[in-house]
Each structure stands twice: as structure tokens, then as C-alpha cells.
Amino acid sequence: MPSKLLTDYPWTTGPVIINAPMAGFAGSALAMAVTQAGGIGTIGSADNITALGTDLQAVADAFSSPSSSYLSASTFYQSTGLLPVGVGMLLFLTTIDAVVPVLQPHPPAFLWLFAAPTLSDYAPWATALRAALPQTRIWIQVGSATAATEVARTAAPDVLVIQGSDAGGHGFARGASVISLLPETAVRLAADPSVEQAGTNITLVAAGGIVEGRGAAAALALGAAGVVMGTRFLAANETVVHSTYRAAMLSTSDGALDTARAPVFDELKGPTIWPPLYDGRAIASLSYLDWTNGVDIEVIRQRYAEAATRDNMGFSDRAPVWAGTGVALVNEVQPARDIVRSVREGTKKALRKALEAI
Ligand SMILES: Cc1cc2nc3c(=O)[nH]c(=O)nc-3n(C[C@H](O)[C@H](O)[C@H](O)COP(=O)(O)O)c2cc1C
Known part of the structure; x- marks a missing residue:
């Protein structure tokens, strides 16, 4: 049909x-x-x-x-x-x-x-x-x-x-x-x-x-x-x-390892505003790695805030680059x-x- x-x-x-x-x-x-x-x-x-x-x-x-x-x-x-x-x-x-x-x-x-x-x-x-x-x-x-x-x-x-x-x-x-x-x-x-x-x-x-x-x-x-x-x-x-966002996407080679679903992506600017039903999948950034290593969220936020002031807005390493597992x-x-x-x-x-x- x-x-x-x-x-x-x-x-x-x-x-x-x-x-x-x-x-x-x-x-x-x-x-x-x-x-x-x-x-x-x-x-x-x-x-x-x-x-x-x-x-x-x-x-x-x-x-x-x-x-x-x-x-x-x-x-x-x-x-x-x-x-x-x-x-x-x-x-x-x-x-x-x-x-x-x-x-x-x-x-x-x-x-x-x-x-x-x-x-x-x-x-x-x-x-x-x-x-x-x-x-x-x-x-x-x-x-x-x-x-x-x-x-x-x-x-x-x-x-x-x-x-x-x-x-x-x-x-x-x-x-x-x-x-x-x-x-x-x-x-x-x-x-x-x-x-x-x-x-x-x-x-x-x-x-x-x-x-x-x-x-x-x-x-x-x-x-x-x-x-x-x-x-x-x-x-x-x-x-x-953003061009750096796109470059980060295009540089991935493994959708399983290079992306992750985690609440930390919504916590970078401060406590999440998203309802508890949701989280997000993004490129497994340094922010994500810090979070998996147990780094304090305030430290992760501080590192993100510094990265976000750069021309590339932190998309090369710490800002969320939302992407699915198919990205590679x-x-x-x-x-x-x-x-x-x-x-x-x-x-x-x-x-x-x-x-x-x-
Ligand atoms: C960068 C990005 C932004 C998104 N924004 C929204 C949104 O504003 N509203 C929405 O309903 N879904 C949003 N989604 C989720 C999509 O609706 C969709 O479920 C998802 O992209 C499908 O998976 P894929 O990215 O692997 O194709 C977004 C997804 C991405 C990647």
C-alpha cells in the first residue's frame, strides 16, 4: 500500500x-x-x-x-x-x-x-x-x-x-x-x-x-x-x-564512540532547563569526557564558558555538537x-x- x-x-x-x-x-x-x-x-x-x-x-x-x-x-x-x-x-x-x-x-x-x-x-x-x-x-x-x-x-x-x-x-x-x-x-x-x-x-x-x-x-x-x-x-x-560545528561532524569516524547520549550536554550553561523526560545525543566532547571522569560540574561549566568565548564558540571541543549515531x-x-x-x-x-x- x-x-x-x-x-x-x-x-x-x-x-x-x-x-x-x-x-x-x-x-x-x-x-x-x-x-x-x-x-x-x-x-x-x-x-x-x-x-x-x-x-x-x-x-x-x-x-x-x-x-x-x-x-x-x-x-x-x-x-x-x-x-x-x-x-x-x-x-x-x-x-x-x-x-x-x-x-x-x-x-x-x-x-x-x-x-x-x-x-x-x-x-x-x-x-x-x-x-x-x-x-x-x-x-x-x-x-x-x-x-x-x-x-x-x-x-x-x-x-x-x-x-x-x-x-x-x-x-x-x-x-x-x-x-x-x-x-x-x-x-x-x-x-x-x-x-x-x-x-x-x-x-x-x-x-x-x-x-x-x-x-x-x-x-x-x-x-x-x-x-x-x-x-x-x-x-x-x-x-x-557554524563552520566549526560542521567540521566536528565531518571529522567523526565512529558513531558509537564519537557520539554519546548524556545529560551533561544540557548542564553546561547552568542547570538544565529541559524537562526530566529528555536528554540529548551529541559528539563525545571534552565536556562529556570530563563528566564521565567525574570532574565536578562547576569545573566543566567553567571550562565550557572559556571555550565558548572563542571564535569557534567551543564547537571544536567543549560545546554541544548535537548529532546522531549516523554522523560518521x-x-x-x-x-x-x-x-x-x-x-x-x-x-x-x-x-x-x-x-x-x-
Ligand atoms: C541539531 C539538532 C537539533 C534538533 N532540534 C530539534 C527540535 O528543535 N525539535 C525536535 O522536535 N527535534 C529536534 N531534533 C531531533 C530530530 O527531530 C530528530 O529526531 C533527529 O534528528 C533524528 O535523528 P538523526 O539526527 O540521527 O537523523 C534535533 C536534532 C538535531 C541533530
């Missing part, structure tokens, strides 16, 4: 590739390039509502222009009034009242909700957003089957992003690789009578550790309707990334369009090869 994403987001070409809404990194340039290439582009947003407004305006301008080269995405925009991109929001950093006035003039095709302080926070957000933006779909990112079923029951999202623990950036502190998480979640959702009663028909997409065609093929084999990539798109020309397979900076196309083609090739092997 073809992916539901192909009909819900009709400018897309399968297999559907989605860029993660990485706040501070994924702006309108990346989202538009991914959408234009037949993927699903997203903009990441944290607490800078003005920047979000500017990004939404840029997308609206690009897709409403009669000379636009974004043909089928433009048709979608002009016929639905929805921007052919999604917007990610980190719920612990913002409020419904702050975001709705910015979203209403340019409603996106979907909102991607993540990082609510507790799972019960998603339902009031989903209700308020549906009332304010009735055509905009709701995606929610979770990292356990239990969270997926609770959120499915209470918030009835259109899409659940199943984020495995290999993911770069923030995710559930207690998690599992997407390889078991996605099928387990599908089984749990199908078996849960209260999810069925909520009348939901939820599409699952996979995130975490996927950077090229082989990983994307695996995600499709697991039952995902689409594939989310964050780390791979950090190496897109259109992403906003990311070896070049490319236009987002080329990433989408090569992963799409690589996925088909990997699936054909897998079939030949049986």
Missing part, C-alpha cells in the same frame, strides 16, 4: 524523506529546498517567534510567486492555503498564545510537537491548535511505545514520529533503537482498544540514526511511512550551522536537494539488494 504521506502531502515523491525541524538550524531555506525536491520540509522553532514569522513569510512568498519553480508544492499552497512545509515546536519553551498569532496568517501543512513537560500536555495543545488552524495536521514525536499509545489516545495525532535513541539532539532519556521501537509501537497501537475508540488512523514515521539509503530502507521495512533525518541535513548547504556516515556538505534525491535512490537500491539476498 503506498504511503499515506504521498496523498496527504501531494507534492512528495516516495520514499518520503523529511528533514527534522531542528530549532536554530532548520529555517525556511532548508524547508523549501527539501519540499522542492519532493520531500517534506520543516522549520524548527524554539522561543524566537519573530524568526518563525520571517521564515513563514519567506515560504509563503516563494510558493505564491507565479514564476515559482516549486510547481506542485505551489499548487498545494494555492489550492489549500497551507504552506507546503511543517513547523516544529518545543512545547516546554513556548505557549499556545505566543505561537497561534504567528501561525494563523500562514498556516503550515502540519505542526510537529515535541518536548512537552509531560505526555498529558499534548492533548490541550492539539485541541487548541486544531481549533485555531483547522486544516493543519498534527505530528507528535515520541520515544517509547507507551508514550505513543498514551499520546494516540489523548491527542489523536495524524502522524507519530517514532524517534529511536540513535537520534541526534534531544530525545527520550529512556529509549530504544528505532529497529525495535517502531514495530513494537505499531503492535501496541493496533492492540489498544482505546486508541481505536479515539478514531485515529495514525501514520508512523521513523527517526534516529538514519542518514542514507540503507537506513531509510530499513525504516520502510520496519513499517514506516516516511523517513526523518536530522543529522544528515546538518550537512546541507541550506542549514544554519556523513562525509560531505551538499545541497538539500541532492541529499533528498540520493537517499531516495539509495533506498530503492538497498531494498532491491535486500530482496536479491533472499
